[in-house]
Amino acid sequence: MTESAGNKKEDCHAANGVKPGRNGMVKNHHHHHQYQKQEKVYHAACNGELYSRPFMESFEETPMLVAVLTYMGYGILTIFGYLRDFMREWKIEKCHIAREREEQKDFVPLYQDFENFYTRNLYMRIRDSWNRPICSVPGDKFDLVERSSNDYNWTFEYTGRVVKDVINLGSYNYLGFAENTGSCATAAGDVTVRYGVGVASTRQEMGNLNMHEELEKLVASFLGVESAMTFGMGFATNSMNIPALAGKGCLILSDELNHASLVLGARLSGSTIRVFKHNNMQSLEKLLRDAIVHGQPRTHRPWKKILILVEGIYSMEGSIIRLPEVIALKKKYKAYLYLDEAHSIGALGPSGRGVVEYFGLDPKDVDIMMGTFTKSFGAAGGYIGGRKDLIDYLRTHSHSAIYATSMSPPVVEQIITSMKCIMGEDGTTIGRSRIQRLAENTVYFRRRLREMGFIIYGNNDSPVVPMMLYMPAKIGAFGREMLKRNIGVVVVGFPATPIIESRARFCISAAHSKEMLDRALDVISEVGDLLQLKYSRHKVLPSLDRPFDETTYEENEE
Amino acid sequence: MDMKSMREYMGWLYYQYLLITGIYVLEPWEQSIFNTVLCTMVAMVIYTSYVFVPIHVRLALEFFFELVRGQPESTVALMNQR
Numbered sequence: 001m002t003e004s005a006g007n008k009k010e011d012c013h014a015a016n017g018v019k020p021g022r023n024g025m026v027k028n029h030h031h032h033h034q035y036q037k038q039e040k041v042y043h044a045a046c047n048g049e050l051y052s053r054p055f056m057e058s059f060e061e062t063p064m065l066v067a068v069l070t071y072m073g074y075g076i077l078t079i080f081g082y083l084r085d086f087m088r089e090w091k092i093e094k095c096h097i098a099r100e101r102e103e104q105k106d107f108v109p110l111y112q113d114f115e116n117f118y119t120r121n122l123y124m125r126i127r128d129s130w131n132r133p134i135c136s137v138p139g140d141k142f143d144l145v146e147r148s149s150n151d152y153n154w155t156f157e158y159t160g161r162v163v164k165d166v167i168n169l170g171s172y173n174y175l176g177f178a179e180n181t182g183s184c185a186t187a188a189g190d191v192t193v194r195y196g197v198g199v200a201s202t203r204q205e206m207g208n209l210n211m212h213e214e215l216e217k218l219v220a221s222f223l224g225v226e227s228a229m230t231f232g233m234g235f236a237t238n239s240m241n242i243p244a245l246a247g248k249g250c251l252i253l254s255d256e257l258n259h260a261s262l263v264l265g266a267r268l269s270g271s272t273i274r275v276f277k278h279n280n281m282q283s284l285e286k287l288l289r290d291a292i293v294h295g296q297p298r299t300h301r302p303w304k305k306i307l308i309l310v311e312g313i314y315s316m317e318g319s320i321i322r323l324p325e326v327i328a329l330k331k332k333y334k335a336y337l338y339l340d341e342a343h344s345i346g347a348l349g350p351s352g353r354g355v356v357e358y359f360g361l362d363p364k365d366v367d368i369m370m371g372t373f374t375k376s377f378g379a380a381g382g383y384i385g386g387r388k389d390l391i392d393y394l395r396t397h398s399h400s401a402i403y404a405t406s407m408s409p410p411v412v413e414q415i416i417t418s419m420k421c422i423m424g425e426d427g428t429t430i431g432r433s434r435i436q437r438l439a440e441n442t443v444y445f446r447r448r449l450r451e452m453g454f455i456i457y458g459n460n461d462s463p464v465v466p467m468m469l470y471m472p473a474k475i476g477a478f479g480r481e482m483l484k485r486n487i488g489v490v491v492v493g494f495p496a497t498p499i500i501e502s503r504a505r506f507c508i509s510a511a512h513s514k515e516m517l518d519r520a521l522d523v524i525s526e527v528g529d530l531l532q533l534k535y536s537r538h539k540v541l542p543s544l545d546r547p548f549d550e551t552t553y554e555e556n557e558e
Numbered sequence: 559m560d561m562k563s564m565r566e567y568m569g570w571l572y573y574q575y576l577l578i579t580g581i582y583v584l585e586p587w588e589q590s591i592f593n594t595v596l597c598t599m600v601a602m603v604i605y606t607s608y609v610f611v612p613i614h615v616r617l618a619l620e621f622f623f624e625l626v627r628g629q630p631e632s633t634v635a636l637m638n639q640r
Contacts, residue, residue, distance in 0.1 A: 073580030080588055125583040152585055473582035532574060 050324040052360050057319055057459045062470065062500065063535055070470045070500045077472060081121030096154040118494060126476030127153040129491055135162060137180045138171040140511035142488065163486070167520055169506045170490035174347040174463050175434045176511030177378030177418045183426065184378065184417040188410040195409035207406035215412050219383050222419055223353065224363040228385035231400045232407045234342060234372030235261040237382030240400035243269040245368070246307050251291050253284060254309040257317060262309050262340060278317070281325045284308070288333045306335035312344030312355035316497060318458020318466050323355055327365045338368045346376025347463050352422045352435045379414040381407050434510040438463060441508045441517060448521050453534035465506040474531050475502050481527045487520055
């Protein structure tokens with residue numbers, strides 16, 4: 001038993017560490033035969049016929065020394081934080097941040113919890129890496145307004161200079177539609193001249209333009225569902241529609257690392273929420289079985305409905321949901337699936353239809369397909385697609401449909417033009433070539449970063465690339481050093497990630513040319529050597545495709 | 559040239575020390591406080607080890623050699639008694 005388990009691990013390793021993933025588009029001619037042989041061995045050994053291509057995801061373990069040093073760094077900064085708080089309390093130093101008024105001092109303190117402590121003493125010191133003002137289109141390059149601070153980031157002044165042509169590795173511009181020239185921009189301009197910019201009403205009253213109807217039909221045909229509905233804001237789509245779908249007496253099973261909009265929507269609905277481990281199908285199955293066997297908490301009545309909330313691509317981890325397994329579980333236990341494709345629509349799949357097409361599944365299996373237009377379409381807003389009766393119900397019962405202003409006409413036109421471009425209906429092959437270029441860029445960028453020795457999380461095919469930094473000082477240092485070399489990146493720290501796992505998150509775009517990526521990679525390597533960020537020891541935990549049993553732990557012990 | 563590259567290397571090492579301990583984000587006076595405290599503690603450790611380590615090592619060696627020398631003496635004494 002252990003011997004076959006050992007062999008399986010070797011095969012998984014071989015496919016995992018060496019060959020790049022394929023998004024249905026990239027052709028590796030000289031690796032083709034070898035890869036075919038390994039591919040057959042890999043998926044015959046793992047998980048039956050659910051996956052049509054290898055699912056290669058890795059989350060390398062934090063090196064022990066790095067973890068210890070990170071905790072030490074946070075400890076030292078906490079001590080200095082207490083020192084500064086003491087000085088502010090005793091008026092030795094002027095306090096710049098919000099504090100309670102004199103009259104409130106005898107009440108329950110407002111700003112004493114760890115989050116406020118962290119904001120005052122750690123976030124403020126490195127705050128210049130966030131909220132940087134941009135003064136051009138955030139395409140592949142952008143212009144930055146330079147600012148400086150005299151009092152250690154409490155206030156900023158503009159120096160008057162504009163830093164030009166900073167390479168953009170932070171915008172969610174996956175297909176490069178964030179541009180101010182081209183057919184989308186001209187169409188949006190024409191529509192502004194015809195319809196104006198404001199709609200001045202909600203969808204239900206006077207805000208239902210013929211463009212909205214056209215957009216909804218187009219979205220439904222793009223996704224392959226019966227009907228779709230669009231909303232003005234992606235966050236509001238999640239938080240205002242989940243309460244309409246689930247209520248008291250329902251059970252929501254949500255992934256550990258779901259976005260704040262999904263969590264807010266689940267909480268607003270008033271259902272019971274249970275959380276399963278990130279992308280872990282065994283945990284989800286256990287929760288489903290427990291829910292069906294035991295029913296509601298005290299009365300043991302069956303749940304009215306069970307709704308599983310997952311995302312297509314998780315933007316902080318770069319991981320892709322194991323959709324074939326989720327759908328198999330959903331069908332077996334008769335639950336409903338809500339799939340949030342905010343980052344994966346337009347970015348995955350041979351023709352950009354998202355994670356459902358990436359795995360080769362039927363869109364009708366997913367009950368509610370939600371997504372946003374912010375990332376791949378260069379606009380703003382969200383949509384929900386599904387069966388016609390579901391969408392008709394949402395039209396009347398969703399808070400967002402009744403109370404929120406409808407989408408602005410130029411935004412609608414941008415979505416219509418870009419979606420037609422992706423589908424190929426405007427008669428050009430621009431959409432196809434962009435999707436292909438995104439896939440190539442993703443595979444190339446991830447492979448090069450991994451070879452350089454950085455720790456990269458996530459699936460080989462996801463265009464979101466989180467690179468681990470770990471130590472608190474390196475968060476600020478990385479952002480600043482990259483900007484000095486004219487590259488704009490997004491660094492993420494504590495509240496959005498676990499405290500020691502801070503990271504820099506790169507978003508690859510189809511607008512990036514290979515020269516830009518090469519330049520960016522050289523600079524990242526240089527900064528990585530300067531800051532000693534190349535932590536990887538190439539000891540990758542293989543993602544298990546078979547259920548956990550007694551031999552699993554023995555395998556990891558080796 | 560060697561002095562210059564040596565100084566650059568020392569500068570890079572100091573930068574790594576700033577990054578790893580997290581001092582990099584602090585204001586200069588806070589960095590000075592931390593550096594002073596750390597250097598004081600390191601100086602005290604070095605002084606204590608300079609004063610006490612030779613004596614401790616000598617005493618430990620004496621103790622172990624005493625054990626080894628004591629052993630053949632006692633077996634010789636036993637044989638002589640019989």
